[in-house]
Amino acid sequence: MNSKSEAFMTIGAAKGWAEVGQNHPHESAILHVLGEATYTDDIPEAQGTLHAALGTSPKAHARIISMNLDPVRAMPGVVDVLTYKDIPGTNDCGPIIHDDPILAEEKVEYVGQPMFVVIAKTHDQARHAARKAEIQWEELPAILTPEAARDAQSFVVPPMRLERGNAAEAFKKSKNFLKGTLHVGGQEQFYLEGQISYALPKEGNGMHVYCSTQHPTEMQHVVAHALHYPSHAVQVECRRMGGGFGGKESQSALWAACAAVAAAKLRKPVKLRADRDDDMMVTGKRHCFYYEYEIGYDDNGLITAAKVEMVSRAGFSADLSAPVATRAVCHFDNTYYLSDVDIRAMAGKTNTQSNTAFRGFGGPQGAICIEYIVDEIARNLGMDQLDVRKVNFYGRNDEEGRNVTQYGQKVKDNVIHELVAQLEADSNYRERRKAVDAFNATSPVLKKGLAITPVKFGIAFNVTHFNQAGALVHIYTDGSVLVNHGGTEMGQGINTKVCQVVAHELGIPLAKVRASATDTSKVANTSATAASTGADLNGKAAQDAAATLNKRLREFAAKTYNVPPEDIVFAAGIVYAGEVTTTFADLVAAAYLARVQLWSDGFYATPGLSWDRASMTGNPFGYYAYGASVSEVIVDTLTGEWKLLDVNALYDAGNSLNPAIDVGQVEGAFIQGMGWLTTEELWWNKSGKLMTHAPSTYKIPAVSDCPDNFNIRLFKNRNPFDSIHRSKAVGEPPLLLPFSVFLAIRNAVSSVGDHKVNPPLRAPATSEAILDAVEAVKAKVSA
CATH class of the missing domain: 3.30.365.10 (Aldehyde oxidase/xanthine dehydrogenase, molybdopterin binding domain)
Structure with a gap:
């Protein structure tokens, strides 16, 4: 190791070497193409695994008078049927406000709301049995549209209002005016892999849940609360998802909780996999929005006053509707300076699926309205739309x-x-x-x-404290590296990017770095992989961990080769220490013998963020x-x-x-x-x-x-x-x-x-x- 060896590149070239900024393929690309990538449903089933299905409501809004589940229990293969009474802890899976029951209690509030869970020997047996319940109802009036919710003053959270300047006075001074309405529909996430959770009971009242989720920590909390377990007894793991798009940020909780409650009661592994129809009927989507707007503008197309009221279809519970509305308000401007504005946002409570996160998280719904308006101004003035955009x-x-x-x-x-x-x-x-x-x-x-x-x-996340992340980086004695972080892989390439960051920081080829499954028993208290922050937060946390290891190895090499630490270069798996070159693997092996710690944790919190929810002002974005x-x-x-x-x-x-x-x-x-x-x-x-x-x-x-x-x-x-x-x-x-x-x-x-x-x-x-x-x-x- 101490002998002089031939360098693979000049020192100048080594200093310019990089693994970030390179066109590397997705780390699981070959596995995807060959069908060898393991998703939750591909995990080999443990002996005795049972399968669950949800019994859902056929009514949009009704009181349950009686529910006879005996015909369900009598179906072939059925092992048990669970209702909310079988949940030992809290019957709730709401991410912010606790208004979202795992299983309906006295009433249902949308067509598709889960009422009971059937556990059977096979998936098909469970699904067929779930349709046999005999229920008597007292139907209640249903609200189905955002406009109807607004008219009825039916909201899941209090309405929001953001004002800047004096819109009323600015309208009086405006030369031209327009007013109108706009309907923008919602959107189904339509991930290729549907909602799925696989719960395996462990010794000492432990529970291991494999879950297709963007937020393992939240799943851990929901399962722990439902089972009345401490968080340390619940392990949630996700290697990859077949798409998420926000639909698996909060709404994977219901599936994880139902599987875990069944597994805990029966002391058997239980898998709950949604059929596509059930998935779309049960889960929330992108919020649709209804807008009423008034705009003042001058003869050049410059917007001088703006007033907009936006009402979303939130669904029957709050879920993430409040932060979605907040982001819509904060993105109404898009690329345009608005001097005097009055923006109001309402999250309408409707008897439909509880809408949730979707790629963009309210930002697209906020910005589409102003773009529609600018397009209208251009037409009114006979100007090219681009010129009006540039003016604003x-x-x-x-x-x-x-x-x-x-x-x-x-x-x-x-x-x-x-x-x-x-x-x-x-x-x-x-x-x-x-x-x-x-x-x-x-x-x-x-x-x-x-x-x-x-x-x-x-x-950034609307909520400041979510803008944090942790990571672990392990260097093994053969020079290979394992990284674990709190982000989840849903096909977007977060693991590839994080591995590139670690490889770059340690000066080794990307092939030497591997990412392991996201796991609440490794990096705890993680934020959701959402808000476009996955690589930003987890990349920084992994970089922090790798930088610590780089420093330790650099100091060890400096001492070993009698070279200043700042003169040592790590590049492409080679260590350049003055006149000596050696491989990264050889340096690591020597460091281990010298009892140098070869693993580290890392942490990152986005600086400079603030948000005042009451005044709707601050610096919410990095x-x-x-x-x-x-x-x-x-x-x-x-x-x-x-x-x-x-x-x-x-x-x-x-x-x-x-x-x-x-x-x-x-x-x-x-x-x-x-x-x-x-x-x-x-x-x-x-x-x-x-x-x-x-x-x-x-x-x-x-x-x-x-x-x-x-x-x-x-x-x-x-x-x-x-x-x-x-x-x-x-x-x-x-x-x-x-x-x-x-x-x-x-x-x-x-x-x-x-x-x-x-x-x-x-x-x-x-x-x-x-x-x-x-x-x-x-x-x-x-x-």
Whole structure:
């Protein structure tokens, strides 16, 4: 080890070596392709495993007069049937407010609400038996829409209001006015892997729960409370999810609790796996929103006053509706400075599924409204939409007065001017606008539409104390490294990025680092993998742990080779110590013999965050991510059919940790957001039953819906905030990019009336919605 060996690269090259910023494939990519990646349902079942299914309500709002479960118990293979009376601890799985029972007690509040759990020898036996209950009801009035909830003053949390300036006075001084309404629908997460939990009782009243969840710590708390166990008796583990998108942040709790309660009572392993129909009927979705807005503006399109009331369909319980509404309020501005605003938000209590987190978490619902409004202002003034957007942009970073948000946070990192200018030039926006207008002038039925929309998205949890993370890094004596952190892998590549960070910090190839399953017995008290903070928080925590190990090994090498610690370089698995080179593995082996500690914990808490819930002011975000997109569509005005022809998008990922993964995330977010705004329609019938509860009735985008030209690029930028390697989040912000698709469709419809009428286009812009908007434009033109 002490002998002089030939260096693999020069010292200069070694100092420039990096594992971050490289296009590494997803760490489980090969396993995904080969079908060898282990998901919760793939875990080999322990001997005696039983299977559970939920008995759900067929009524939207009713009191349970009687419930005869004997026919259920009499079904073949049934071992037991549990109700809320069998829960030894707390019958609640609400993440914030305790208003969400695991199993219904005296009444039900939506079609699909779980009332009992059937445990049988097989999955199919449990599902068939769950349908045999005999129940007598007293039906109660049901509230199904946000508007009805507002009119009835039915809310899950008190209404919110944020004011800046004096909107009433600003309206009096405004030269032009508009007012209107907008409906934006919700969205099913439609993760490929449904909700599932597998609970195995352990010795001494312990419980091990394998759960497909974005928040293992919350699952630990819910299970512990339901069983009346201390938290240390409950271990929750998640190696990976087949998608989450927010749907497994809080709502995996019901499935974990039911499986654990059954396992604890029967002292047998119990698996609860949701069928797709049951999953969609039971679980909450993205909140739909209804807006009423009034806007004042001048002849240049500058917004001088804004008033908006937004009402969401929260569902029957609070879940995460309050923070979703808060984020919607904080993102109403998007990229625009609003001097005088009055923003009100209400979370309507309805007799529908309790809506929950979904990628963007209220941010898209807040920003879509202002984009719809700006589009309307441009049409009213006969201006190009891009010019109106530019007039309203936040000022540049050195421009005082127009760089403070409505909630009081200064925008210090604004790159929207440069980013949009680059996209405008690269996409030939102005020339394409002329070409679209020329096409429409000679095409009476098929109409093209073009739109460009920007994005500004705040990164951090609304609740300050969630912005923390922990990690463990172990170096083994052969030089291989294992990292465990509190984030969960749902396909987004968090484990790949965290492993890259650790590899970079230790100066070893990525292949030498492995991430283990997220586990509450390893890193405790973790936050959810949500709010686009997964790589930011857990990457920083892992970096902290790896930096400690780097320092220990550096000091050991300095002492061993009599070289100053600052002159030692770790790169590509080689240690450069003056005239001596050795392998990282050999250095580690020697360090072990010298009793150097080869594992460390790490921790990170995002600095500078604050939020006053009462005044709705503070600094809730560490930084902002920016982006913009240009979309071109063609619409058949006789059928409402449309096609996305072309997309150019530019996204600010800062110093990307992994450009290949980040571009993939932007592409996926774009298509998912496009689905929300165009094809994914949730529809409840008059009885409150969700009728779009399967792939046969709920239309997610397919490969054929992707444009032939799908040009996604990353904007060259360095995060001024001290994020992990100055990168930026890519989970949620890109979902706002397809606003341009929705507004391009509106632009095409607008051409039917020579852009003299603002089409009342609702989202999702299904063929029916498009035809309704076309007919409304024609009617107004001919009036």
